[in-house]
Amino acid sequence: MTLKLRCEDYGFECEFEIDEEKSIALIEKLRNHFEEEHGIDYTMGAVTQMITNRGHSLESIKK
Numbered sequence: 001m002t003l004k005l006r007c008e009d010y011g012f013e014c015e016f017e018i019d020e021e022k023s024i025a026l027i028e029k030l031r032n033h034f035e036e037e038h039g040i041d042y043t044m045g046a047v048t049q050m051i052t053n054r055g056h057s058l059e060s061i062k063k
Ligand SMILES: [Zn+2]
Pocket: 007, 008, 012, 014, 015, 016, 033, 034, 037, 038
């Protein structure tokens, strides 16, 4: 199952988006993007929370 994440959904004016298999790597990519492009060093936990707050279920990949 894939998950589409768009940076603009997280409050940035940015066209970055990821659309791939739900996995920890997907969350890491978004986290790394926030850090590299926007200079915000979110924790994995914070990014996971942001994604679930958008209504996406991450149950299947939670450790
Ligand atoms: Zn962005």
